Amino acid sequence: MDTLATAFENTVRTASDWVTLAFDAPSARAVVFGVQIGGHLFVEGLLFVVIIFLLSQKSYKPPKRPLSKKEIDELCDEWVPEPLIPPITEEMKYEPPVLQSAAGPHTRINGKEVINFASANYLGFVGHEKILESCTKAVEKYGVGSCGPRGFYGTIDVHLDCEARIAKFLGTSDSILYAYGLSTMFSIIPAFSKKGDIIVADEGVHWGIQNGLQLSRSTIVYYKHNDMESLRSILEKFTQKNERAKKLRRYIVAEAVYQNSGQIAPLDEIVRLKEKYRFRLILDESNSFGVLGSSGRGLTEHCRIPIEKVDIVTAAMGNALAAEGGFCTGSARVIDHQRLSSSGYVFSASLPPYLASAALTAVDVLEENLDLITKLKKNVATLHKGLSDVHGLEIVSDPQSPIVFLRLRNSTGSIKGDLQVLEDIADRVLKEDSIFCVTSKRSTIDKCNLAAGIRLFVSAAHTESDLVKAYESFKRATPLVLEGQ
Amino acid sequence: MENAFRSGILAVLALIFISSSFANASDSPFIVAHKRVALKKLNPIVERISVSIDVYNRGSATAYDVTLADDSWAQDVFDSVIGNTSMSWGRLDAGSLVSHSFEFESKVKTVYYGAPALITYRVPTKSGLQEAYSTPTLPLKILSDSDTGKKIEKLKRLQSSAPPAFHHHRNQTLTAVRSKMITIPYLTALTTYFSYGLLFVFGQLRDFFRRIIDLWSHSSLQGYAPICLGLEDFYIRRLYLRIQDCFNRPISSPPDAWFDVVERVSKDNNKTLQRTKNVSRCLNLGSYNYLGFAAADEYCTPRVIESLKRFSPSTCSSRVDGGTTTLHTELEERVASFVGKPAAVVFGMGYVTNSAILPVLIGKGGLIISDSLNHNSIVNGARGSGATVRVFQHNTPSHLEKVLREQIADGQPRTHRPWKKIIIVVEGIYSMEGELCKLPEIVAVCKKYKAYVYLDEAHSIGAVGKTGRGVCELLGVDTAEVDVMMGTFTKSFGSCGGYIAGSKELIQYLKYTCPAHLYATSVSPPAAQQIISSIKVILGEDGSSRGAQKLAGIRENSNFFRSELQKMGFEVLGDNDSPVMPIMLYNPSKIPAFSRECLKRNVAVVTVAFPATPLLLARARICISAAHTRKDLIKALEVISSVGDLVGVKYFPAEPNKQQLEEGRVKME
Numbered sequence A: 001m002d003t004l005a006t007a008f009e010n011t012v013r014t015a016s017d018w019v020t021l022a023f024d025a026p027s028a029r030a031v032v033f034g035v036q037i038g039g040h041l042f043v044e045g046l047l048f049v050v051i052i053f054l055l056s057q058k059s060y061k062p063p064k065r066p067l068s069k070k071e072i073d074e075l076c077d078e079w080v081p082e083p084l085i086p087p088i089t090e091e092m093k094y095e096p097p098v099l100q101s102a103a104g105p106h107t108r109i110n111g112k113e114v115i116n117f118a119s120a121n122y123l124g125f126v127g128h129e130k131i132l133e134s135c136t137k138a139v140e141k142y143g144v145g146s147c148g149p150r151g152f153y154g155t156i157d158v159h160l161d162c163e164a165r166i167a168k169f170l171g172t173s174d175s176i177l178y179a180y181g182l183s184t185m186f187s188i189i190p191a192f193s194k195k196g197d198i199i200v201a202d203e204g205v206h207w208g209i210q211n212g213l214q215l216s217r218s219t220i221v222y223y224k225h226n227d228m229e230s231l232r233s234i235l236e237k238f239t240q241k242n243e244r245a246k247k248l249r250r251y252i253v254a255e256a257v258y259q260n261s262g263q264i265a266p267l268d269e270i271v272r273l274k275e276k277y278r279f280r281l282i283l284d285e286s287n288s289f290g291v292l293g294s295s296g297r298g299l300t301e302h303c304r305i306p307i308e309k310v311d312i313v314t315a316a317m318g319n320a321l322a323a324e325g326g327f328c329t330g331s332a333r334v335i336d337h338q339r340l341s342s343s344g345y346v347f348s349a350s351l352p353p354y355l356a357s358a359a360l361t362a363v364d365v366l367e368e369n370l371d372l373i374t375k376l377k378k379n380v381a382t383l384h385k386g387l388s389d390v391h392g393l394e395i396v397s398d399p400q401s402p403i404v405f406l407r408l409r410n411s412t413g414s415i416k417g418d419l420q421v422l423e424d425i426a427d428r429v430l431k432e433d434s435i436f437c438v439t440s441k442r443s444t445i446d447k448c449n450l451a452a453g454i455r456l457f458v459s460a461a462h463t464e465s466d467l468v469k470a471y472e473s474f475k476r477a478t479p480l481v482l483e484g485q
Numbered sequence B: 001m002e003n004a005f006r007s008g009i010l011a012v013l014a015l016i017f018i019s020s021s022f023a024n025a026s027d028s029p030f031i032v033a034h035k036r037v038a039l040k041k042l043n044p045i046v047e048r049i050s051v052s053i054d055v056y057n058r059g060s061a062t063a064y065d066v067t068l069a070d071d072s073w074a075q076d077v078f079d080s081v082i083g084n085t086s087m088s089w090g091r092l093d094a095g096s097l098v099s100h101s102f103e104f105e106s107k108v109k110t111v112y113y114g115a116p117a118l119i120t121y122r123v124p125t126k127s128g129l130q131e132a133y134s135t136p137t138l139p140l141k142i143l144s145d146s147d148t149g150k151k152i153e154k155l156k157r158l159q160s161s162a163p164p165a166f167h168h169h170r171n172q173t174l175t176a177v178r179s180k181m182i183t184i185p186y187l188t189a190l191t192t193y194f195s196y197g198l199l200f201v202f203g204q205l206r207d208f209f210r211r212i213i214d215l216w217s218h219s220s221l222q223g224y225a226p227i228c229l230g231l232e233d234f235y236i237r238r239l240y241l242r243i244q245d246c247f248n249r250p251i252s253s254p255p256d257a258w259f260d261v262v263e264r265v266s267k268d269n270n271k272t273l274q275r276t277k278n279v280s281r282c283l284n285l286g287s288y289n290y291l292g293f294a295a296a297d298e299y300c301t302p303r304v305i306e307s308l309k310r311f312s313p314s315t316c317s318s319r320v321d322g323g324t325t326t327l328h329t330e331l332e333e334r335v336a337s338f339v340g341k342p343a344a345v346v347f348g349m350g351y352v353t354n355s356a357i358l359p360v361l362i363g364k365g366g367l368i369i370s371d372s373l374n375h376n377s378i379v380n381g382a383r384g385s386g387a388t389v390r391v392f393q394h395n396t397p398s399h400l401e402k403v404l405r406e407q408i409a410d411g412q413p414r415t416h417r418p419w420k421k422i423i424i425v426v427e428g429i430y431s432m433e434g435e436l437c438k439l440p441e442i443v444a445v446c447k448k449y450k451a452y453v454y455l456d457e458a459h460s461i462g463a464v465g466k467t468g469r470g471v472c473e474l475l476g477v478d479t480a481e482v483d484v485m486m487g488t489f490t491k492s493f494g495s496c497g498g499y500i501a502g503s504k505e506l507i508q509y510l511k512y513t514c515p516a517h518l519y520a521t522s523v524s525p526p527a528a529q530q531i532i533s534s535i536k537v538i539l540g541e542d543g544s545s546r547g548a549q550k551l552a553g554i555r556e557n558s559n560f561f562r563s564e565l566q567k568m569g570f571e572v573l574g575d576n577d578s579p580v581m582p583i584m585l586y587n588p589s590k591i592p593a594f595s596r597e598c599l600k601r602n603v604a605v606v607t608v609a610f611p612a613t614p615l616l617l618a619r620a621r622i623c624i625s626a627a628h629t630r631k632d633l634i635k636a637l638e639v640i641s642s643v644g645d646l647v648g649v650k651y652f653p654a655e656p657n658k659q660q661l662e663e664g665r666v667k668m669e
């Protein structure tokens, strides 16, 4: 190596000596204004001129003639846009049933009382006396809307009280309220994950999360729905191959109870993996907060995992709490960061104070009435059992999930086809047995492609006989619809 | 950040350039001043805009030449009625003054407000032609009422103090200068940058020491990248925390004309703030309570409570599942007829309305052309849609036309396939600028190029227009010309949520596939009732004239307040009739000063700074409400005026006659 370098050095030196000699020949010597122009100066001058010349030349490009005004006019005239929306088909004209009373366990549709399995009113808080009372007081005191974002006098004392109450209930240091459940996730993800960061998400996550993932512009990898082996291999791949990954922020995004399937995420396994591969975890507890765990503190309590192990916990308050909006909870740093960087929080009017008051009271009621959770668990078990042997349908959801998710045992081959059949079943049970339940409709921009199904939201306020009626109705109606196919 | 920095440097260079041309202007042989563009109403439909200028010949020139050179008006929108838009080489003797005026009539029979025209002047001098232009964006009403002699005196005075109202430029292309809508005094810009620079340097220094200290103590987060990134976090830690008491101030009452602001104290140098039990009753100039529906209302509140009892606060279900109650269907019908469209759909949040609808309407292969100052929800909606996004200069139809032509001619990037469709997104009132959208011109441009118009009326619906129907009504645009009308209920209606109104098919399609309709919890029933009831009040269907009074109130209040602020010498942005009026502060140290001093005097204002506005353009924003009484407004003006003096944000000379204010007061008593 050494010898090679010396040899090279020698060659260079000889060459330069030769060049100097050539130019220092008498013919190249000149004296200008008493300054002797050496050969090297001459060469340098020449080089300089050449460089200037080259720089002044445009690099070769095929001659580009801009379009003339007339040509542009023609192009504009010729351009025909697509219509704003595609042609309306029959299925787009679907009109949902209109409720004539509160969406409690029993409600009124078309003048007929029905048993409601379409509302995620898990704890039966719709129409709860104490909550109504606190809402009424709040409306009288604060009016309805907050008329401003949190930053600009839209922070009302109930918001702060509600945030503190939720944090206290969950045992975290702080929490933050969002004005709408859907906006919670799509604001939080881009606030913490930017271009270049890595997010590994479950393929079954709901649209709010998908939207957040897309807005974050991070590198996104989906793992198979609730499949820990798939998650592990992806995490492994990321950390092994990619040394740079250590410097990036890395997140796992999952739902506690999946809205699209009713399955429960195996949190203990996820936490083990996340700690092993040093990812952070964002967990959506919308359908588990107030439901899972012995006192309704959600999936962390259910799996007996301290909540600090999950970096960011979010939940919609439009389910178990029967209010509206959403919250996020975690360490003070995580929460404070959102107060300035989370788009749905900064750029939108805050939650109407009466809804914050509703959520706050709901947490109080929940804490005082642990029997509600026991009752809900019992109801879930009853309905799950009752529906587990319906001919032609199978249950996808977890036995403990408050969403009982039924899908066709024999799929028609397409989500649309399945939905049609399921819709018929739901229609039939509503019309004939007054059981109001809904299919999992899917937006054309939703990327989730888990099978469609019928969702039944169980409530602690459902009576035993409501549940029996429901599964009996399914047992009776499903074969009739499926035969009719 | 980097971008902001670069544009900052550019701005400084531009300012140096401009100021150097100021210096040159001192030997200018003439003075040009501009009257504010005025609106004349001939009869209910015919309105004329008159633009007039004064040219004063100081000495050497003998002739002048005037051309109206304004490309911010779409062609074919106006007819010149009186006066020549280009007048060549009229005679102008030394020492004399000439006034030149034009009048326009709108061809589309609509009221026209907005940034006025530019007028070029050319005057021959010894060294050749001299060119100048004038932008009458500022209150130059002074010039219209006093007599000629005084006028010239004033002109001279104004010019020598060189406020940014008067620009004289030599040999500059007009287009280069005119894109800058807000002109910043040179010194202000310099001190603003200096302040930010200082804050930045000190912040970095502190961070540096922090890091040294951190080296000794072990971090527990081995293997994790920090959850908050350096620069964004830097802004929060080192700049925002210092003034965080000016934001997020909690209140403990409805956001009505007067409200209770909860006092907060800090024990750790403003790092954290604790609420105390004390409140101070302040005049509310911050909330979007345009029509005063924020507080309990004799008509709305009983109905809201009744709906609350009947339907509970929530349906716990999405609209398409079990979240549609009779209230929701009624609300949609009312909203559709109120905004003047065949059908409407409502959502529980305004932000989500934008961010979930745009991706449904347009996707890959489509083009969204968005105003440069559009709200974050629109930006996110456009980003989430996967369509290509282009931006046009804020509220400039001519630039929109330019972008449209380029894009249609070019087609999609790389493949050059024609665009599938183009949607133009604009807002009715820009909430940070207080400006009204130039809707008639924009609609005309869109029609010409077959682009669809998406109008976000978050701040204008209910707040402007004779019957509160928003900018379309105010500017005389047929709602049929706007394809998608969006708005929110958080402002004028004192509720929550947002709506989309459009053709029956559009709404059917949205209800079929929009994620916010399919997955999100439906609007809370009492909030829906609040909207229904407030619309009834606005339309007078409650059997009273309160609605009409509110609408008249907000207009009068806004126009009164704006003109008084201008008279005091504040730099106020925005158009007449708009209830939003930003007062420019510029310097970062003036933000907390203005906000705190106002609060001390029991007036609550909103201050806005980077990142919500460009670095240089920090401002205070005032939102006027119909609930404010004249007495409230006069108190507010007094406070703002004295704080303005104290903080030094009256960037223009005050108008001498302060009598009006006093007159108003006399009338009150």
Ligand SMILES: Cc1ncc(COP(=O)(O)O)c(C=O)c1O
Binding pocket: A347, A348, A349, A350, B349, B350, B351, B352, B354, B375, B377, B427, B431, B456, B458, B459, B488, B489, B490, B496, B497, B498
């Ligand atoms: C133009 C515009 N669009 C949408 C929104 C969002 O509305 P909301 O506060 O109801 O979420 C706002 C609110 O600030 C806005 O100014």
